[in-house]
Amino acid sequence: MEQRLDSAGLTFRQDYFSDPAGWAALVSLLRDIFGIDIGPLQQLGGPDPTSMPFGWFDAEGELAANISAFALPFVLNGRNVHAAGLQSGAVRPPWRGRGLYSDVTVKALDWCERQGFEAVILYTDKPSLYEPYGFRAIALHRYEGPTPDPSSSAARARPLLPTNADDLALLQSLLKRRSPVSTSLAVTVNAAMFLINTQLDPDIRISFLEDRQAAIAWKMDEAGRFSLLDVVAAEMPSLAAILGGLEIAPASVEVLFRPDKLGWDGVPQPLESGTRLVLRGLGHATPDFPAMLSPMAEF
Ligand SMILES: CC(C)(COP(=O)(O)OP(=O)(O)OC[C@H]1O[C@@H](n2cnc3c(N)ncnc32)[C@H](O)[C@@H]1OP(=O)(O)O)[C@@H](O)C(=O)NCCC(=O)NCCS
Structure with a gap:
């Protein structure tokens, strides 16, 4: 050059x-x-x-x-x-x-x-x-698909606030032990980006599924569309278990990563x-x- x-x-x-x-x-x-x-x-x-x-x-x-x-x-x-x-x-x-x-x-x-x-x-x-x-x-693509029946056996999730010291420590330990969300394409380690992204978008919620030792990053809009952004866990829970733990029954579901470990089929749509x-x-x-x-x- x-x-x-x-x-x-x-x-x-x-x-x-x-x-x-x-x-x-x-x-x-x-x-x-x-x-x-x-x-x-x-x-x-x-x-x-x-x-x-x-x-x-x-x-x-x-x-x-x-x-x-x-x-x-x-x-x-x-x-x-x-x-x-x-x-x-x-x-x-x-x-x-x-x-x-x-x-x-x-x-x-x-x-x-x-x-x-x-x-x-x-x-x-x-x-x-x-x-x-x-x-x-x-x-890049988002995945759209049917709302699975929420698993009724899932224990109730609780919100995590990265600005709370105990919640931050828990999130950091989960981030350290996480597995990639997909076997075909996924980032393997991204703790700093995950944490700052929770602060850059006020609509992002982080919920902890204690029985699965999983932190779920998600959003829900007024129309009832559930967006799954990330799952930080050593072993991925199914989408049904996630919805059961969050105790929500959304009108529609989109997943913003390759969903091959979620026990759910979504159709890829080009990201706008x-x-x-x-x-x-x-x-x-x-x-x-x-x-x-x-x-x-x-x-
Ligand atoms: C894009 C940006 C970083 C370019 O900075 P810059 O110092 O003017 O770039 P340079 O003078 O080194 O030029 C580098 C090349 O990029 C090209 N370029 C500059 N702006 C561009 C643009 N918006 N789109 C495409 N090419 C661009 C230049 O023509 C130049 O090409 P050349 O080497 O063939 O002449 C700057 O305009 C900026 O900060 N924009 C806002 C933030 C941003 O968009 N950052 C990139 C995010 S990924």
Whole structure:
């Protein structure tokens, strides 16, 4: 790629999350560019320990440009893929069009290669931005299907609040021991993303099925549509057991991950959202089925 980097007055830094000022600069960048606040992550166990941020800082210590890499292992057709994720990609408006984003992207991808990651994935509404680096877009799907009869033997679930210290400790131990929600495609470890996503969307509810040792991330809209976002458990409960524990009888059901372990059949529907998953690496071993990853892993 042509070299046209204009970083006059900026300083490049890498791996700056342990510096409180560096972390604060990222929180501020994401608030200003995306309108999201990842500040609460510090009270939820902190950023993913595998994170490796790459950023250009101005003289005031503000971040002009950033992208962060982190380990995001996933399972694909029963195989564990040693993959990295990229997130928090942004450049402040006055600094755009100078090659800063290309620069941090190349640095992050070089780092991923040196670390031995066999694939890199990221969510984006601008897939074309990543084509020059060999990323290809993967269409995502939600699964729609009949409401199963709730299992009557299921014990009643209780709500979990990640901002409560005891609930957070329980969630963290479940996240540590979790199995992938699907054998065909699912993220295997994503504690930090799961926890911050519970705070970014106020409609997301987390319920604990004690007898199954499972935390359920879900939503229900006014029309009675139940959306299952994620299940954090060593062994997946069936959808009937989940609905029984939640004591709900929704009008319709959608599942926002590959549902092969739920004892339930859903029909894949293309996701309407403009966000796409893009993947680099793995040769031609891309999913040959309607793909989906839990929105609780979205970054
Ligand atoms: C997208 C963004 C990061 C680009 O930053 P930038 O510093 O202007 O990018 P660069 O100058 O390094 O340009 C990199 C390349 O991306 C291209 N590009 C820039 N904005 C683009 C867009 N919105 N869509 C597609 N391509 C784009 C540029 O033309 C350039 O291509 P070239 O190398 O062939 O000339 C910046 O506009 C931004 O922060 N936008 C809002 C947040 C966002 O969308 N982040 C990406 C989320 S995944």
